[in-house]
Amino acid sequence: MSDMEEKFPRALWVRLLVYLAVGHLFAAFVWFLFEAGAR
Numbered sequence: 001m002s003d004m005e006e007k008f009p010r011a012l013w014v015r016l017l018v019y020l021a022v023g024h025l026f027a028a029f030v031w032f033l034f035e036a037g038a039r
Helices: 002-007 010-038
Strands: none
Touching: none
């Protein structure tokens, strides 16, 4: 497990999770705009 931690630092995992969360929020916002505009 130490090899994996050396290849992927904890900061990289945190940054990846943040990017995923922000990306999903942005995608949900865009989807909401399209849904609201279609009605």
